[in-house]
Each structure stands twice: as C-alpha cells, then as structure tokens.
Amino acid sequence: MADQHFAPQRATRREWIGLFVLSIACLVYSMDLSVLFLAIPAIVRDLDPSPSELLWINDIYGFMVAGFLVTMGTLGDRVGRRRVLLIGAFAFALASAFAAAAQTSGQLIVARAFLGIAGATIAPSTLSLVVNLFQDESERNRAIGIWGTAFALGGLVGPLLGGLLLQYFHWGAVFLINIPIMLALLCVAPFLLPEYRNADGGRLDLTSVLLSLTTVLPIIYGLKHMAAYGYAPDQLVAIVAGLVIGAVFIRRQKRLEHPLIDLALFRIPAFTASLLVNLAGVFFVFGVFLFQNLYLQLVLDLSPLKAALWSIPSALVFTLMSLQAWRVTKRLGPVRTVLAGLVVNALGTTVMALAAYHQNLYAILFASMLVGLGFVPVILTTTGLIVGTAPPERAGSASAISETSAEFGGALGVAVLGSLGTVVYRLMMQNADLSGLDATTAETVTATLAGAVDTAKRVSPSVQPEWLLDARAAFGLGFAACCLVASVTLILLALLARHIFARAKIDETALAGHG
Numbered sequence: 001m002a003d004q005h006f007a008p009q010r011a012t013r014r015e016w017i018g019l020f021v022l023s024i025a026c027l028v029y030s031m032d033l034s035v036l037f038l039a040i041p042a043i044v045r046d047l048d049p050s051p052s053e054l055l056w057i058n059d060i061y062g063f064m065v066a067g068f069l070v071t072m073g074t075l076g077d078r079v080g081r082r083r084v085l086l087i088g089a090f091a092f093a094l095a096s097a098f099a100a101a102a103q104t105s106g107q108l109i110v111a112r113a114f115l116g117i118a119g120a121t122i123a124p125s126t127l128s129l130v131v132n133l134f135q136d137e138s139e140r141n142r143a144i145g146i147w148g149t150a151f152a153l154g155g156l157v158g159p160l161l162g163g164l165l166l167q168y169f170h171w172g173a174v175f176l177i178n179i180p181i182m183l184a185l186l187c188v189a190p191f192l193l194p195e196y197r198n199a200d201g202g203r204l205d206l207t208s209v210l211l212s213l214t215t216v217l218p219i220i221y222g223l224k225h226m227a228a229y230g231y232a233p234d235q236l237v238a239i240v241a242g243l244v245i246g247a248v249f250i251r252r253q254k255r256l257e258h259p260l261i262d263l264a265l266f267r268i269p270a271f272t273a274s275l276l277v278n279l280a281g282v283f284f285v286f287g288v289f290l291f292q293n294l295y296l297q298l299v300l301d302l303s304p305l306k307a308a309l310w311s312i313p314s315a316l317v318f319t320l321m322s323l324q325a326w327r328v329t330k331r332l333g334p335v336r337t338v339l340a341g342l343v344v345n346a347l348g349t350t351v352m353a354l355a356a357y358h359q360n361l362y363a364i365l366f367a368s369m370l371v372g373l374g375f376v377p378v379i380l381t382t383t384g385l386i387v388g389t390a391p392p393e394r395a396g397s398a399s400a401i402s403e404t405s406a407e408f409g410g411a412l413g414v415a416v417l418g419s420l421g422t423v424v425y426r427l428m429m430q431n432a433d434l435s436g437l438d439a440t441t442a443e444t445v446t447a448t449l450a451g452a453v454d455t456a457k458r459v460s461p462s463v464q465p466e467w468l469l470d471a472r473a474a475f476g477l478g479f480a481a482c483c484l485v486a487s488v489t490l491i492l493l494a495l496l497a498r499h500i501f502a503r504a505k506i507d508e509t510a511l512a513g514h515g
Contacts (some may be wrong), residue, residue, distance in 0.1 A: 011143075015133045018192040019143050021185060023150035024218075025089065028181050029122040030154020032061060032115060035162040035174045042171040056109045059224065064116025067121075067217045068408040071209045073124030073400020074260050078204055080197040081125050081132070081396055086189055093182040100172030111175075115125045116219040127399040131387050132196045141384050142326035148380045149322035156315050171348035198393035208260035216404065218242035223411035226419075250443040265390055265398060274385035275405055275498035277338060280493050281378050282409035283359025284486040285371065286348060287417030291479045292368060298449045299472045300361055310361070314368035318365070321376035328377045329384070337381045337502045342494035344374030353483035356476045417482045424478035425449065425471075432470040449475040 036058065043049070049057060076084040095118055099111035130147055134140040165173040219242035222235040255257035266272050296307040329337045348370030355363030383402055390398035429446040438444065441459070444451040445467060452471035454463065 009135050011134050011139050012137065014192060018133055018189075019130065019146060021188055021192055022129060023146055024181060025085070025185050026121050026147060026150035027154040027157070028092075028178050030151045031158035031161065032119065032178065035158040036061075036112075038172040038410050039162060039166060040393060041176050041429060042166060043108070045106045046171065047102070047108065049108075053105040053109065057105065057112060059221075060109055061112045061119070062224075062407075063183040063220055064113050065216055066220045066404065067213045068117050068120035069124060069400045069404045069407070070212050070261060070397070071204075071400075072121045072127070072214070073396040073398075073403075074457065075197045075204060076121070076125050076396035077394060079371070080195050081128050082193045082195045083188060083197075084121050084396075085125035085129065086186055086195075088125065089120045089182040089185045089189075091118035092122075093179045093186075096175040096178040096182070100170075100175040102172075114162050115175075122394050123403045124399040126381070127387060127402070129193055129196070130397040131395045131399075132194050133391070137384075137388070138326070140388070141329045142380070145322050145326040145380050146147060147396045148325075148376070148383070149319055152315070152319045154321050156319060165409040171173045184508075196392075196395075201280050201319055203258065205252075205256055205258070205260055208249065208252055208256070210243055211479065213251060215242050215246040216407075217248050218245075220411050221408060223408075223415040251368070256318075261401065262394055262397060265394065265401070268389050269500050269503055270385055271398070272388070273497050274382040277342070277493060278379060278382040278386065279405040281334070281342075281375055281382070282406045283413035284417075284490065285375050285413070286410040287413035288371065288483060289368070290414050291421060291482060292352070292364060292416065294449070295356060295364065295479055296361075298453050299359060301476055310365060311368075313365055314372055317369045317372040318376055321372055321499070322380065325377040325380045329381050334385055335379050335498070337377050338385075338501075339494050339498055341374045341376075341378035341381070342490050342497070345371055345378065346373055346374075346490035346494075348372075349483040349486040349490065352481040353487065356479040358484060359472070359476055376409075380409060394403060417485075420485065421475070421482050422448070422479035424481050425474045428474035428477055429471060432467045434467055436465075445471065461498040489498045 039059070040054070043057065044054065072084060074086070091311070092115060095111050095114035099108060099115060102108035102111055127144070127147060130143050131140065134143045161177070162174045167178065218238040222237075222239035222242070226232070226235045226239075252261070253261055253263055290394075293307060296302045296310060302310065325337075332340065348367050351370060352364060352367035355367050386402045387395050387398050425448070426446055432446070434442040434445060437455075437459070441455055446452075446457050449471050452468055456468045459465075
C-alpha cells in the first residue's frame with residue numbers, strides 16, 4: 001500500500017492568540033527568577049533576615065521549580081495540560097499575594113517555595129500546549145521561538161520592572177505585579193487553549209514523585225552552593241545522596257507500568273542527542289556568562305550598573321534571535337541548524353578566550369553576541385526536536401525532562417567551569433609577589449579575585465598594587481581556559497550529534513515522520 005501523507009493543519013488566529021497568552025505566563029515565570037535581586041536590600045531592612053534565611057529567600061524558588069518540573073510535566077499528561085496550567089496560575093497568584101504580605105523571613109521563604117512549585121507547572125505545560133496548538137513543523141518552530149523569547153524577555157525585563165516598582169512602592173509590589181497577569185490567564189485560557197490528556201496514562205505514582213524530588217533537589221543544591229562558596233563536605237554529600245536516590249528512582253521506573261518518566265524516550269536517538277546538546281549548550285553558556293559578569297566588574301573595574309548596561313547588546317541578540325531562529329531552522333533544517341549553531345557558539349567562545357586574555361571590553365561584547373547567535377537556534381531547535389520526536393501523549397513529560405536538563409546544565413556549568421577558573425587563578429597567583437602582606441591577607445588575595453579587589457581597596461586605596469594586576473591577569477587566564485574548553489567540547493559535540501542524527505535518520509529539512 002502506498003504511503004498516505006496528510007498535510008498538517010495550519011494554525012489560525014486563535015492558536016496565535018493562545019500562544020501570546022502562554023508567552024505572557026512564561027514571561028512572568030522568568031521574571032520571578034530575577035526580579036527579587038533588586039528587592040533584597042529593601043527586604044533586609046524590613047524583615048532583617050539572618051544570612052541563612054537570606055540565602056533561602058534567594059534560592060528556594062529555583063530549587064522548587066527544578067524539583068517539581070518532572071512531576072508537573074507528567075501530571076499534565078495524565079490529568080490535562082491546560083488544567084495543570086490553570087491550577088498552577090491560580091496557585092502562583094495566591095503565592096504572590098502571600099509573598100507580598102509576608103511579615104517575617106520565614107513567611108517569605110514559604111511563599112517563595114509555593115511560588116516555585118506553582119511555577120514548575122508553567123514551562124512544561126506551556127511547551128506541551130504549544131505542540132498541541134501547532135501541528136505544522138515550521139509553525140511549531142516559530143511558536144517555540146516566541147515561547148523562548150518570553151523567557152529571554154523575562155530575564156531582561158524583570159530587573160528593569162523591579163527597579164521601577166521599587167522606586168515608588170513597597171518591595172511587595174514585585175510580587176503583586178504577577179496577580180493581574182495570572183488572573184487574566186485564568187479568564188482567557190479556557191477559551192483559547194485546547195485541553196489534552198493521555199487517557200491511558202494511569203495513576204501518578206507518589207513514591208516516584210518523592211524519589212524524583214529527593215534526586216533533583218540535593219544535586220541542584222550541592223552544585224549551586226559549590227559554585228557560590230567552593231567545595232565543602234555537605235555539598236558533596238548532597239550531590240552523592242541525590243545520585244544514589246536517582247539510581248533507586250530509575251530502577252523503580254523500569255518496574256512500573258505507568259512510570260513518572262518513561263525511560264523509553266531515551267531509546268529514541270534523536271531525543272537523547274537533542275537532550276545532550278541542549279544540556280551542554282546551557283552548561284557552557286551559563287558558565288561563560290557567569291565569568292563574563294564577574295570579569296566586567298572585577299577585571300575591567302566597571303560598576304554593577306555599567307556592567308549591566310554593557311550586557312544589554314548581547315541580551316538583545318538573545319531576544320531577537322529567539323524571535324528569528326525559526327527562519328534559520330526552516331531554511332537549513334533542524335540538523336544543520338544545530339550543527340552550525342554549535343560551530344558558531346564555539347567560534348564565540350574562542351573569541352571570548354582571546355578577549356579575556358587581552359582584557360578587551362569590545363571584543364568580549366562581540367564574543368557574547370556571537371555566542372548568542374549560535375546558542376539560541378541550537379537551544380530552540382533541540383527543544384523542538386525533544387518534544388517533536390516524543391509521542392504526543394508524552395509531550396508534557398518530554399518538556400519537563402528538557403527543562404530539568406537545562407536546570408542541571410546551568411547549575412553544573414557554573415560549578416564546573418567556576419571551579420576550573422578558580423584552579424587556574426590560584427596556580428597563577430603562586431608566582432605573585434605578596435611580600436608586603438601578612439599570611440591571612442595573602443591567603444585572601446590568592447583565593448579569589450573578589451578577595452584581591454576588596455583587599456586592594458582596603459590596604460592601598462590610592463595606588464593600585466602590582467599584585468592586583470597579577471590577580472586580574474590570572475582571572476583572565478582562567479576565564480580564557482574555560483572558554484577554550486568550551487570551544488573544543490562544542491566542536492566535539494557537533495561531530496557526535498552529527499553522527500547520532502544521521503543514525504536516527506532525521507531529514508535535513510524536516511523531522512521524518514513528525515510534524
């Protein structure tokens with residue numbers, strides 16, 4: 001019998017308006033990851049949190065999002081993606097009101113935790129609903145680009161909007177702004193968004209949910225705190241505990257008829273290759289841009305405000321490329337887009353290495369824009385491949401796996417590349433002349449560049465000591481080393497991805513059998 005090919009249904013105005021509604025939800029979710037930073041001084045004055053409480057106020061939202069992504073994505077497949085999104089939006093609005101009204105640090109921590117749990121419904125539900133709304137592959141790629149743009153805009157707009165609100169209102173206003181947006185979503189989503197659920201999904205295994213949480217949370221906690229504070233036994237214990245529980249989680253999934261994560265997804269070569277590329281892309285971008293932010297302030301001696309302003313061009317490239325990446329994918333096809341993007345990304349990190357070594361501000365900004373040009377098409381195309389190669393009834397679970405891998409990639413990139421840069425810095429500082437400093441001060445200088453800069457301001461406020469120049473050069477060399485590692489790994493990853501995609505028989509211009 002001859003194969004019958006049916007043209008996928010084209011999206012109407014209703015689907016595009018529905019995408020706009022989903023994008024607004026994503027923008028709010030992304031804003032809440034960054035908007036709090038500017039409010040911290042006001043919160044400290046008002047609530048007087050301890051250092052530990054302040055740490056949890058900052059971190060708990062991201063931890064809860066990472067921990068609940070898989071559960072919420074799978075729950076959407078089982079009970080309905082639109083239903084989970086609406087429940088999450090309602091809970092997000094309530095938690096925002098609770099956070100704005102918090103009278104103690106403990107109340108704010110609890111409110112931020114609930115915000116994270118509610119926020120975990122948004123990314124997988126919205127992405128899987130995009131798959132339902134847009135059946136044509138070209139339209140779906142464009143829609144995923146707009147979906148990704150909402151996240152990029154959230155990170156860009158969050159601090160600006162937060163600063164504006166804090167100029168005139170109480171710090172709780174940064175949370176209250178979420179409420180009308182989520183209420184609007186609750187009003188219009190039932191009329192614009194389709195419902196989808198897998199009728200054969202079975203019951204949610206609560207033991208798997210618990211194992212999932214106790215796998216993800218300790219690992220994310222350990223990696224993020226390791227990146228921020230260096231190696232410590234409790235962080236290593238947390239990571240090892242998470243890995244051990246993860247092994248138990250995987251064994252349980254193999255035995256269940258209706259697992260929380262269908263491990264069969266990882267037997268789809270295109271799914272696994274796309275996930276690997278996605279994770280690696282986030283790994284290097286997060287690590288490199290962490291270094292870039294520190295470099296602008298500590299090496300080039302820019303104020304935080306000036307560093308943020310100089311970072312705007314690369315942020316705009318990320319945002320514009322998110323909107324236009326679908327054109328690249330449509331012209332080149334998903335495989336060529338991913339491979340070319342990895343090469344451009346590697347070129348960007350190579351230029352960044354040279355710029356960091358020579359301490360050239362303009363070259364660093366140019367390199368960061370090159371990285372954005374390569375990274376955005378890669379991350380959006382692999383996201384499309386991840387949800388496009390998974391069976392439709394598992395799109396929510398696939399979306400959640402994609403988002404969780406990005407969380408792991410970001411945390412791991414910051415921790416690993418940060419550690420590599422620190423090792424290079426300390427090795428180079430062994431040759432610095434610190435004869436005029438006592439042992440304790442010298443140890444501070446050789447530990448981190450931030451310590452060296454603070455020490456220089458204290459012991460020699462009028463004249464820049466020679467060892468500070470050595471410290472800045474050492475940090476630049478560590479940054480350059482991390483960028484070169486990224487360049488080599490990205491090229492190797494492109495070769496590996498090309499091999500896997502070829503074996504998976506993914507067509508160069510379309511997803512075979514999908515879309």
